[in-house]
Amino acid sequence: MSVFNTSMKILRSKLPILLIYVVVIVMVSILMMAAMGSQENVSDTFEQKGCAITVINRDLGGKLSEGLEEFLFRTNQKVSIDDDKEKLQDALYYENTAYILLIPEGFSEAFLAGEEVFLSKTTLPDSIESYYVDMQIDQYLNAVRLYMQAGIKNTEEILEFVSADLDSSANAEIIVSENPNSDDSQLHIFYFNYLSYSMLALMILGISTILISFHQKDLYRRNLCAPIKLIRMNGELILGISVFAGACYFILIGCGLALHWEKLWDFKLLSLLCLNFLVFSIVCVGIGFLTGVFVRSYNVQSAVANVVTLSMSFLCGVFVPQSIMSASVLKFSQFLPAYWYVKANHLIGSLSDISLEQLKAILGCLGIELLFAAALFAAALAISKKKRFMDCL
Amino acid sequence: MVIEVSNLVKRYGDRIALDHFNLNVAKGEIFGLLGPNGSGKTTAINCILALLKYDKGSIRVLGTDMTPDAYEVKRRIGVVMQNVAVFEDLTVQENIQYFCGLYIPEKQKRDTLVQEAIAFTGLEDYVKTKPKKLSGGLLRRLNIACGIAHKPQLIILDEPTVAVDPQSRSNILEGIRRLNREGTSVLYTSHYMEEIEQICTKIAIMDQGRVIALGTKEELKSMIKTGEKISVEIQGLAPEYLASIRALPHVERVQYDKDRLEIHCSGGRHNLIEVLHDLSEKNLSFGRVYSEPPTLNDVFLEITGKQLRD
Numbered sequence: 001m002s003v004f005n006t007s008m009k010i011l012r013s014k015l016p017i018l019l020i021y022v023v024v025i026v027m028v029s030i031l032m033m034a035a036m037g038s039q040e041n042v043s044d045t046f047e048q049k050g051c052a053i054t055v056i057n058r059d060l061g062g063k064l065s066e067g068l069e070e071f072l073f074r075t076n077q078k079v080s081i082d083d084d085k086e087k088l089q090d091a092l093y094y095e096n097t098a099y100i101l102l103i104p105e106g107f108s109e110a111f112l113a114g115e116e117v118f119l120s121k122t123t124l125p126d127s128i129e130s131y132y133v134d135m136q137i138d139q140y141l142n143a144v145r146l147y148m149q150a151g152i153k154n155t156e157e158i159l160e161f162v163s164a165d166l167d168s169s170a171n172a173e174i175i176v177s178e179n180p181n182s183d184d185s186q187l188h189i190f191y192f193n194y195l196s197y198s199m200l201a202l203m204i205l206g207i208s209t210i211l212i213s214f215h216q217k218d219l220y221r222r223n224l225c226a227p228i229k230l231i232r233m234n235g236e237l238i239l240g241i242s243v244f245a246g247a248c249y250f251i252l253i254g255c256g257l258a259l260h261w262e263k264l265w266d267f268k269l270l271s272l273l274c275l276n277f278l279v280f281s282i283v284c285v286g287i288g289f290l291t292g293v294f295v296r297s298y299n300v301q302s303a304v305a306n307v308v309t310l311s312m313s314f315l316c317g318v319f320v321p322q323s324i325m326s327a328s329v330l331k332f333s334q335f336l337p338a339y340w341y342v343k344a345n346h347l348i349g350s351l352s353d354i355s356l357e358q359l360k361a362i363l364g365c366l367g368i369e370l371l372f373a374a375a376l377f378a379a380a381l382a383i384s385k386k387k388r389f390m391d392c393l
Numbered sequence: 394m395v396i397e398v399s400n401l402v403k404r405y406g407d408r409i410a411l412d413h414f415n416l417n418v419a420k421g422e423i424f425g426l427l428g429p430n431g432s433g434k435t436t437a438i439n440c441i442l443a444l445l446k447y448d449k450g451s452i453r454v455l456g457t458d459m460t461p462d463a464y465e466v467k468r469r470i471g472v473v474m475q476n477v478a479v480f481e482d483l484t485v486q487e488n489i490q491y492f493c494g495l496y497i498p499e500k501q502k503r504d505t506l507v508q509e510a511i512a513f514t515g516l517e518d519y520v521k522t523k524p525k526k527l528s529g530g531l532l533r534r535l536n537i538a539c540g541i542a543h544k545p546q547l548i549i550l551d552e553p554t555v556a557v558d559p560q561s562r563s564n565i566l567e568g569i570r571r572l573n574r575e576g577t578s579v580l581y582t583s584h585y586m587e588e589i590e591q592i593c594t595k596i597a598i599m600d601q602g603r604v605i606a607l608g609t610k611e612e613l614k615s616m617i618k619t620g621e622k623i624s625v626e627i628q629g630l631a632p633e634y635l636a637s638i639r640a641l642p643h644v645e646r647v648q649y650d651k652d653r654l655e656i657h658c659s660g661g662r663h664n665l666i667e668v669l670h671d672l673s674e675k676n677l678s679f680g681r682v683y684s685e686p687p688t689l690n691d692v693f694l695e696i697t698g699k700q701l702r703d
Contacts, residue, residue, distance in 0.1 A: 002494030006480065006487075013482040213480055222478035222539075224461070225442050226495035227468040 003233050007210045007240030014209050018202055025198040026255050029191055033260055050076030051129035053099040054091065056083045062108030064144065067159040071140050071166060072101070076133065088122065098124050099133045111141070112148065112155055140166065188266070189349040191256050192273045193342050197313045199281055200338070202248045203288035204305040207241050211292025212301060215387075245285050249278065272348045272362065279369045280341040286376030293384045317342040337372035340365040394453075395420050395547045395578045396441060401450035403436055403602075410436040411447070412602040418547075418580055418595075423573050425593030426582040427689060433602040434582040435475055438551045441580075442472060455547060468496055471545035471577075475552045477536045479524050486511065486520040489538050496543035510542035513568060530561025537565060541572060548572060549580045554588060566592050586689040598689065600697050614687045617695040618645055621664050622687065623656040625672070626680035630654060634675060641667055657691075 011018070053076045059065040079097040081087055091097045100122040110117040119137065123130035143165055147158040214220065214237060223233060253274060257265070287308065295301045313319050315329060316338035322330060333339040344365035351358055396418040403411040411433050418424040426434050439445040441452055443461045452459040457466045479488045489507045497503040511517055514534040524532060533553060541548060550569065554562045570592055573579055583589055589596055590610050598606040598613070606613055620643075630649055638656060639647050643664050646657040658664040665684050672679055 002491050005494070006483065006491045009487055010480065010482045209482075213482060216478070218474060218476040218478035219480065221439075221444055222472065222474055222492075223495070224444055225467060225470070225472040226492070227464040228495050229462070229464070 001236060003214075003228070003236035004240045007214075007237060008243070010210055010213050011206055011240075011244055014205065018206060021198040021201045021205075022251060022255065025191075025194055025252060026259065028194050029256055029259060032187065032190055051098045051127075051133065052077045052079045052096065053101065053133055054079045054081050054088070054097045055101045055103065056081075056088070057103045058083070058105045059103045059107040060105075062103075062106075063155050063159060064108035064111055065103045067144075067163065068103070068137065068140050071163070072133070072136060075136070092122060092124060095124065098127050099130050101133070101137070108155075111144070114148070186349070187260070188269055188273055189345050191260075192277055192345050193318050195252050195256075195277055196280055196284075196316075196338050196341055197309055197318050198252055199248060199277070200284045200287065200312065201305055201309045202252075203245060203281070203284035204291050204308060205288075205301065206244050206248070207285065207288030208292035208295055208301050208304075209298070210237065210240060210244075211289070212296060212298065215292070215296070215384075241285065241289075245281055249281050253277065269348065269351070272351070273345060276341060276344045276348060276362070276366060276369075279366045279373075280337065283337045283341075283369050283373045283376065286373045286380065290376050290380040290383075293380045293387070312336055312338045315339075322346070337369050340368045340372075344369075394418065395422075395455055396424075396580060397451075397453040398437070398441065399451050401437070401440060401447055401452065403433075403440060403445065403447045410602050411440065411450075414450070414599075414602060415604060416597060418578060420578050421573070421576065422595050423569065423579040423581060423593045425589035425596040426580065426599060427584070427586060427589045427596055427693075428582075428599030429584055429693075432584075432599040434584075434599055435551055436602075437599075438549060438580070438582060442470075442549065468543075469546045471540045471543065471548040473537050473540035473548065473550040473553045475555065477524075477532050479532075479535055479539060481524055484521050484523055485516055485527070485535055485538075488524070488535060489542050492539040493542040496545075506542050506544060509544075510538040513541070513571075514538040515564065528558075530557050530564075533557050533561060533565065537568065545577065547578045547580070551582050552584070553581075554583065554585065562588070586693075590689055596689070598693055598696070600693070605696050606692060610689065613689060613692045617687060617692050618659045620687060621658045622685045622691070623658065623665055623668055624683040624685070625654040625656075625668070626652060626682075627654050627672070627677060628652050630677070634677065637675070638668065638671060641671060643667075 053072060055069045055072060055078075057065050057069055076099075079091065081091050081097065081100075088100055092100065102120040102122075104117070104120070107117055107119070121130070121134075123133075140162065143162040144158055147161050152158050152161070214223070214233075224230075291301065291304050291308070295304055316322075316333045316336050317325060317330075318338060322333075322339075322342060325333075330339070344362050347358065347362045347365065351362075394417050396416060398414060398416040401411050401414040402409070403414075414433065414437055416424075416426075416437070426437065428434050436445065440447045441454065441459060443452075443459050443463065454463075454466050455469055457463055459466060480491065483491065486507065489510050490503065493503050493507050493510070497506060511520060514537055516531065516534055516538060519527060519531060519535075524535060527535060537550075537553060540550070548569075554565055557565065566588060569579055569581065581589070581593060593610070595609055596607070596613060597604045606616060608616070629652075635647055635649055638644060638654075643658045644656055645659050648655040656664075656668055665682075669682065
């Protein structure tokens, strides 16, 4: 087993470089956990929230303006500021208040008389909350107008009805789905997506290191002088590559499980993700094999590893979610195996229950990954054979 | 015979690399294959090792037809290639272990042989060193250790001393002689005639893919007219004096260049005395005088009309 042992020794000499990619995935998963931990207290109840508002009511004694003011302060925080232009501007500048409503003098009387009147507002630039306050004001005044149009003349009666209407609420139950896109499945998807980057880098560096060493022209010819059959030599090399790939597969998954056992342990989800990762690992072996056949120098090898892993990760949605990528980029990405791996991960992550239809879509992605693997191995074997033929002329 | 090559023809397109090449290496010999770069030495070695396909002829090694799957024969051959073929990522010891492991499956026996090879090549202080940290000479010694560790019956060395310092070269040549004394047959190729003269018991001189002369060094030298080369440092020699020196008995060829007079003589016991006497008679003052026996370069020069290192 000289060839197998030597391939392991060659890998051992590259261990510090290879470990970097294991450390990367460990660090990324820890950071991801920390980020998710800060979002852990996701509420399963609804609570209406308001913003800090100031109402400058110049319509003193106006019933409608008082009713509107009272309604707005039910859900928003009241910030009292004197009716002074400078003070109001300061309050907005220092964000003490987000919304200043100015009710002009004679507003109630004019509104109830059906005249056209205007409320003026000053808000923080680009404040989302201000839209909600606008909606609340519209809601209140529209309700008043509705009762007025219904023929009710008594202002107090109208305001009572409006107040009662806007006070009423309907019960709604919030159902948090157990699986689809929950935080836990998001972690699964994120971790397994990121694994593709580490696995690809490890396979390109590891396998091409072995192949570059054994396929150096002089060394290859020297090996041919030895009493060892070519088929046995290749067999031992394949064994070495398989052991390396298997070790990387288990170490990368093992790291995630060891660090985040409670979050990641979900047999159904995990087994499908592991299957997808196994298929993608075969693709990575194919890419590593092809790189090893093409590349004959260690300097070129690390450049190829960086270019292939980073470009494939960016283009296929490992680093950036496929959902926010442009259609043209995604169309191009479909010609790369990592796209199908990431897609399969998302399909697995969104599984609420295993159905034949959903499984078909996932298996379709796995099938395409296997086709990529087959194409890569075929290309590598053809090039390798051609190169050897040229050497023997 | 440990190697029998007959009528070997190898073509690269229109160019003929080996032209009915014949070679017979007897057991216990150090057989030298001498020739300038491009004469076909390495092609011949590659054919003998079944690394190259050839167009015509036959090769038998250790009594068996040499083919790519002649594994039992390969097991008894040691190979030291022209270019150093070792793993950059392995240490000296690991490299020797690897190559020895291809021949010797038993670990205990292999470990002993590896230690012997390390001691033989004087690499004891470098066992944990990686090849890129070795000097050119040490690297060549490692290359040899990898080739001989399994104690083969026949060792084929293809220009093992290229780019090696004189001290390492001397160590390597002494090592080869030692291996031969222990019973190993050696096929040694080089374009350094001094090395071939120093260690080989039989020599074949190659040019343009053919063996143009074969024999011991004495036999080869006796094939040519030149018996002695006399060199005299002398200034301002007039052309008419050259004619008188040419007229001396046994003088075959005379050259005068850069204040150095070279006189190639055929056999004759008193050539040097006669030349010096002639110079004294003509009152020519001269500096240092050298007398050299013919070299393999002279043999090559006389047969092909060109220098070995042209």
